[in-house]
Amino acid sequence: MPVRRALRVVRRYWRVLARHGLQYTAPARRGWRRSLHLRVVTITLVLSSLLVGTFGWFIAAQSANILLSRTQDEISSSMSGKVAYAYRQLTVHPQSRDPELPNTINDTVNELFDGDPAEDGDSVISIRAEHYADLPAVTLPASVDTRQLITPDMIRAVAEQGQVAQQIRTAEVDGATTKYLVYGAPVPTKFGHLELYYMVPLTTEDRAANQIRTTVLVTGIALVILLGVVAGLVTRMVVTPVRVAARTAQRLSAGLLDQRMKVDGEDDLALLAAAFNQMAANLQRQIVRLEEMSRLQRRFTSDVSHELRTPLTTVRMAADLIFSERESFDPAVARSAELLQAELDRFEGLLTDLLEISRFDAGFAALDAEHTDLVPIVERVAERLAGLAERAGVEVELRLPDTPVIAEVDPRRVERVLRNLVGNAIEHAEAKPVIVTMTTDEAAVAITVRDYGIGLKPGEERLVFNRFWRADPSRARQTGGTGLGLSISVEDARLHGGWLEAWGAPGEGSQFRLTLPVRAGDRLVAAPLPLIPRDRPAEVSS
Known part of the structure; x- marks a missing residue:
């Protein structure tokens, strides 16, 4: 027992010493990792010290041996x-x-x-x-x-x-x-x-012999210092253009596309600066071109969406009239009237989504935040999608707090996000339950929508939020969506300063998590609910 106790004490003191050592050497280790100049000079000093020390010891030893051998010959x-x-x-x-x-x-x-x-x-x-x-x-x-x-x-x-x-x-x-x-x-x-x-x-x-050793030592120290100075100057000549290139690249990445490196001389570093400037110029041209194309695309989408509103309104009035009188038509014409009404609803939804996307792209989307109880919003979404769930044979289970969950949000946008998430879950649930869970803490509100359908393949959890992307385009759709719902939803979440994330695995279903700050403008740090479901099989999750 005394030996074991002594070992514990030694280990404890060793951990304390190691922690203090790491703390005190942190600046040096950080400088070593970040400074190429420091690494080159330090390595040069260490290697030159070893080399000069070895040769100095050899020369001093040989000189002492020569002196002793000469004395031995004379005395002999x-x-x-x-x-x-x-x-x-x-x-x-x-x-x-x-x-x-x-x-x-x-x-x-x-x-x-x-x-x-x-x-x-x-x-x-x-x-x-x-x-x-x-x-x-x-x-x-x-x-x-x-x-x-x-x-x-x-x-x-x-x-x-x-x-x-x-x-x-x-x-x-x-x-x-x-x-x-x-x-x-x-x-x-x-x-x-x-x-x-x-x-x-x-x-x-x-x-x-002592004079020789002293001379060799002083000469070696001077030589090592000189080598360190030379290595520092040479490394500085090489590292300085690299640092300038790094700073210029950072400015370019920050959007300052007119930044260029100074080209001096005709050596390799000058060639690097010239190539870097050429690359920056090409990037600037491409970015300007892409920005112009994106601007034209956004304008085209906005203009087309607005221009289609007028003929759509006229067609909608005529279709509503025909649909209201469909019972007086023969069955084929009545069925055509119903199909026309359904496709007009889908077309109108597409135009609405395109207009919303164009507002996000143009930066005109505004958040109309107010203190709202999120529990009734979730219940309302489930109620409105009850018909779709019944047709798909899916049971929607709500796991909501018993007390109100008040957050400063835009209720219209939150309801739209939840409608898209629950609707997609019902569509892909394959007649299995869909569970909607909500939890809050002092800083954030998290809502998860869990289904047990086909799930997502590796990497698709990032693609689901792309515009017009579908996991399986050949699947028969129940909702007739546009492929823009999740794209709009993730923009709505970002507008609140929140997160919209996805998880999925083949055969295990998927889960989407919406995390919103309780107070508008606060920065999120963590979510009250995990992204990976707790009911995932242990042997899989491990």
Whole structure:
């Protein structure tokens, strides 16, 4: 349990740290995502730092190795001369018990020490007799403790195995830490051999190596900074025209079709600017042409709709007269009178829809909003479509609140939207129920119309609001609609500042949702009812 509790505490603190880290690094991450200039300069600095650092380390290491190798060669050559001199001095004594041998060793060490050309700190020279206890070790300068420099392994190699050995050791001399290159070699005598140790400080080499490292470091930092500045300038030269193109494209998308880029020079960026300007000019011509065609189309639709009103009124008067007297005609003529009346109703509905569409296109549609109870509107729509529902064998079920639902809307337009939605649902319900549901909250009112008919194929939920679009043009229609009902309905919803959305799936039916703000002019954020029905099969919805 304590371990589990500790893990929970660690996870909790880790989440807190991660959250704070994300919060504090958000500006940097946002700048990284949005700025190509920043990404290029940062990547250039990182890669150049790695490259320069690698080469700088290699150069510094190689320089230090060269300095050390040169010193080793010089000391090795000097060591050979010292061994030869010590040999000449010590071979005159036939045995180690010769009373003059200690003096000779002393004189030899003094001579070798006085003749040593080492600089930047004294070298150390020592002659030892590891196998001869009666011969003392002589070291100059005597203040240096050679136990830090001459290790047992080196003594074993020189004294016992008779080999020349070298190593690098660090010792405390006169209160300062100094690095020494230690050489050891056997000195043959008539009674055996002694050991000569030559220790040279590497102060000069270390100082030179440090100077090289400092020079390489400063040069590398300067080079990286210079590369960053160059990358920033070069990237700026490339990114600036791209940013200008982006700003120009934004202005073009906002409707400022006369915006153009400045063309300087004849390079690739100038070619890009020229091509962009050519594209903008072509778009401007096409948009102006399309706007003119749209204006002519709207004017033609409006003019035709108004011009057809007069002959339609005359034909309607004659048709009404014939229809009222149809019982006195023979059956064929009476049936023709009924067909004429029905087609005139359909024609009149088409003209009404075209006129409404032309008002929306021209921007003349106005919202006559007032505080209205939406419950009676839904009930009235269901009552007026009861005959159609009965003929189609469809039951319309209303799920309305028990209290009034007051919203600031245009009741005529809301009723028209609901009439189109419920009428389409009845037409496509295939003798299955149609459910109308209404719910409200403090900000919005949502009304859904659900049917269980053929449904909509993927992607058709966006096409149903297009003008004259039908899911299946070959289907037999009950209402004789014009194909403009949902187009007008979505415009009515937008005029209120609301939404009209559709959902459907093959074999599962469809649902349309109308969402309106409670107060005119408010901005919708969410709908009180879901667009996808709650009664959809769980295995499908999941």
